[in-house]
Amino acid sequence: MAVKILMPALSPTMESGKIAQWLVKENETVSSGDILAEIETDKAIVELEAIDDGVVGKILFEAGPDQIEVNRPIAVLLIDGEDANAIEAALNDTNADTDSNTAAETETETETGLAQETGAETGAAPAETDSSNQPPLAAPEPVADMVLPADTSYRDIAMREALRDALAEEMRRDADVFIMGEEVAEYEGAYKVTQGLFKEFGGKRVIDTPITEHAIAGLGVGAAFAGLKPVVEFMTFNFAMQAIDQIVNSAAKTRYMSGGQVNCSIVFRGPNGVASRVAAQHSQDYSSWYAHIPGLIVLSPANASEAKGLLKAAIRDPNPVVFLEHELLYGDIASVPDYDDFVLPIGRARIARAGADVTLVSYARGVAMALQAAEELAESGVQAEVIDLRSLRPLDMDTVIASVEKTHRLVTIEEGWPVCSVGGHIAATVQRLAFDALDAPIEAVNGVDVPMPYAANLEQLALPQVAQIVAAAKRAAYLTDAAE
Amino acid sequence: MGLQFYGEGMVSKATKKKTKLPKQQAIEFWTDMALIRRFEERCGQIYAMGQIGGFCHLYIGQEAVVVGLQATAQDGDQVITGYRDHAHMLACGMDPNRVMAELTGRMDGYSKGKGGSMHMFSIEKNFFGGHGIVGAQVPLGTGLAFANKYRDNNNIAFIYFGDGAANQGQVYESFNMAKLWNLPCLYVIENNRYAMGTSVSRASSQTDLSHRGASFDIPGAQVDGMDVEAVYAAGKKAVAHVRSGKGPFILEMLTYRYRGHSMSDPAKYRKREEVDKVRNETDPIKLLEARLLADGLIDEGQIAARRNDIKEKIEQAVDFALAAPLPPETELMVDILADSGDTHGR
Structure with a gap:
């Protein structure tokens, strides 16, 4: 069965190409691996190799400036001593392995390649799921912290x-x-x-x-x-x-x-x-x-x-x-x-202190700072709820949102820099999923956007401070003494 | 000392010798190499038809390396490599249909179409990828070997990487620990002469890569990687060393890739005459074929019959890969984590 040689797609973005030069002539015998032609793609000139042994039966396009779309036959290779009649047969045979019934998919895949090359993150996703913008269909069942046996000892x-x-x-x-x-x-x-x-x-x-x-x-x-x-x-x-x-x-x-x-x-x-x-x-x-x-x-x-x-x-x-x-x-x-199976659930935040007026969300050392801030806020009559995220991925947004629906105010606290931060992600998610619950702009307390300095005074200036958390919570609560 | 090219010295000697392999094995080597060649040629072709996306790195010219070496493996030995990986999968006994289906991004592919050419795995065949970051497979493979030693199971890890990866820092970090702890690692440097477009002599201060373990006290050998018998013989020795508990061994396989680095590489960094010379004078398949014919182990008719079988097998793989369904959209968010509900990214 004669083989059609097609205009090859030699890069994910290539839709058509030119034949820069034929390196074989009609009636010439070629072996698998021989270079047949040079193809000018959208990026470079690339060699086209034969993958079968045979005789070049017909060259359908001469070298030249014409753009030939990908997958169009450009030559026919005769196999096993076939005669010229096989050329017509091959060109008319739309069921040959190189036929065009794949063209539609080819196009899609080309687009996929393009999206990847230009750095589009989700352009290639086959599913039109804007999963990043929608709440999941079913919220994950909260996993309760384990209940330890009554006789567990503590140290x-x-x-x-x-x-x-x-x-x-x-x-x-x-x-x-x-x-x-x-x-x-x-x-x-x-x-x-x-x-x-x-x-x-x-x-x-x-x-x-x-x-x-x-x-x-x-x-x-x-x-x-x-x-x-x-x-x-x-x-x-x-x-x-x-x-x-x-x-x-x-x-x-x-x-x-x-x-x-x-x-x-x-x-x-x-x-x-x-x-x-x-x-x-x-x-x-x-x-x-x-x-x-x-x-x-x-x-x-x-x-x-x-x-x-x-x-x-x-x-x-x-x-x-x-x-x-x-x-x-x-x-x-x-x-x-002291209990061998003391295993906490992954992906479940912890309410470190309950309160009804403002939600303070943090993790690691920020939790202790938030708790200290909550003490100070309590003196001003503000009851802060402190959430310890524990798990930053998966992130327990259900617990955060349930708290915000109660307090209507949110302050995120972390040592990390403010740009593309954990708090930034939480704020974006809360405004998307619980916008109506918010009574004030979401506040963030972060490390200052600077490499950490060595000098003691500058280091303190670069770190989040309890006083900043207190001030942010008061701003969120529209308490006047926090206006400065 | 510059690079030695084939057709001179070492290889012309090799062509003269008779095969020392048992008939059955010699024919198997020939068949395995020819199957890989045909598989890769068809990959190139269906890539050109737009059926394989992204990057696709072909192994054409290098077949003797993986065929000769994998013949020295025993059950339970692991294999890991970089992104020029189709041949390694076939040599590990993975199903060409499913490898091809992964290349076309289909559900029946080894990674359900989520990995593609550079990222395929088969736990069943102890093939651990398929890695797209140059050199990353070297510490990973060293970790596979670590697990063998931890379990005291007498298995070794075959860790393949190229002359380009041989300049990555993590390779030497791995060498150090592998020898420090005598881990069962067979490091195989597939020196195909070019790291993308940069020749070894333009990238490496010391071009004999078999010496790269010298400062860690890891022995190495340089092998004619175009001669499957030479590969097999060197592999047996190296594997025996590694399996005996003496620690890692480095095999530098001098080989050559006929095609560009990837499908869109115009390969203007070398002359066509150079490629033609290697292909004409030291092609691994032709080399073995000539010996088989000269020794009367096979005749032209039998070779043609085998070629036809291979062609059919690969056609089946292509048909399978093009007929297989795309992964369903529900697959998008599956396999991110093990039984954790995949509720991330909210």
Whole structure:
């Protein structure tokens, strides 16, 4: 059966091309791989190869300036000693494998390619679902926090110990769980979170790595692909910038890219957020960076008890989890349950303080600041409700909106910069889903939009302060003394 | 020392020797390589018809590398590679129909049409992708090997990457840990001479890439990657080293890609004569075919019959891939997370 040679589409944007030059003549014998012609596309001149052995039966278009649309036959190749009669037969045969019944789809795919090239984010989505602009059809069922047995004992311990306990308990429970990172074993952790683990579990499961964040992350993800459950500690999340490609492109996306085949149960954890007097490269909140990424779960605990229950949830979760601990909270002491199955739900915010007048939403260290602000506001007769998000992805907007429907006022608080922030996303979502519930513009308290300075006074100026939260809440409540 | 090109030295010697392979295996190698060649040629063609979108990187010319090496793998060994990955999937025993269906973005593809040419996987066949970020598969593969050692299961990971990826920093971070912990990694550098349009000598201060493990104490060997027998022989030695617990090994496969980097590459950075010379003098399929014929292991008629079988098999794959349905729109938000309800992005 003679083969039609078609004008090829050689780039996702190409709709037609010119024949710059034929490198074969009619009646010439060609082999698979021989260059037949040079085609001028919208971008470059590209060679067209034969993929079958045969004889050039007919050239349908000479080289020249004419634009020939993609998929139009430009020549016919005779196979296995066919004669010239096969040429007409091939051209009339619309069922040949190279026929035009695919043209419609070709067009769509070309558009898809164009959308991708121009950077349009969702232009190629086959479904006309403006899923980013609509509430989901069914709101997720809220998952209640677990009820602990009545005889559970509690201990007052610091967050670093609570995290250590969570790690140790999960490592005892599941032999596939291991921890790796810089100084996690013999040194027992740069922040002493892994104290005692090397002694208990040994070097096979508590692994000191060289200082190579990028490959530690990648190696951990590969081990997770193979079914292990790594906990990768970054000495701080500032250093995870060296590894963010593996977190985003490998850990977060592979399940989707594999059509659900490849599991990646891994926890990336370490201190995040502002530290004290360490300046711009060691003092930054990365929450919104990771919260942006589909395929990740992002958790950030506000106290020691939360840290334990959330880290255990992170390790047991089958997905990649970015677990953002706050360096300034490591010494924070709270009453923590001594219970092996103390596992908090992922994706459910916590009401840290109930109130009816204004909603303060935050996470990590911002929660303590919001609680302090709530105390001060109470003195002015304003009852603030404080929401600890706990999970930045998935984000529990139901709890936030239910609160705003009660208080009609919202202040978001975070250490991160204001542009493309967690609070910015919450504000956008609240105005979209609960516009009528709002009695005042949504207020935001953020870190100041500047690299973190070293000088003590400038550092304080760059950080969110309790007084700013109080002032923002009063503005939202239209209390006059906050006008300044 | 510049790059050695084929047809000189090493390869002309290789063509003279008789095949040392058992007949059955030699014919299998030939068949596997010819199948990959035909698959890739048809990919190129249906790409040109607009049926494959985006980027598509063909393996034509490099077939001996993956065919010879995968013949040394045992059950449970993992394979991971970059985006020039169709051949690796076929060599791992993945179904050409489903690979082709992924290329055309259909529901019956290995990734339900969500991955495309560069991102395909088969857990069943221990093929872990298919990765689009140059060099990213090297730490990932090292992690697969880590899991083997953790489980003490005597499996090894085949980690393929190109001469371009060989200059990425994370490759050396991986080498360091792999040797530090003696992980069962077989690193295969597929040196096809060009990282996109940049030749090895324009990108690498040391062009003998088999030495890239030297400062980590990882042994390496440079192999004629156009000669499937040479690949197989070197692979067996390297695999034995890795499987014995001695840690990683680097195989630099000197090979050549006939086509451009991707389908839209006009390949103006090299002369046509260079490509023609490799194709005419050291083509891996022709090389083995000549030996098989000379040794009387196969005749022209049998070769033609096999070519026809392959052609038919690939036609079936194309038919399957073009007839398969697009993923339903409900697939858009599926497979983001494991059983977590996918309620993100509200």
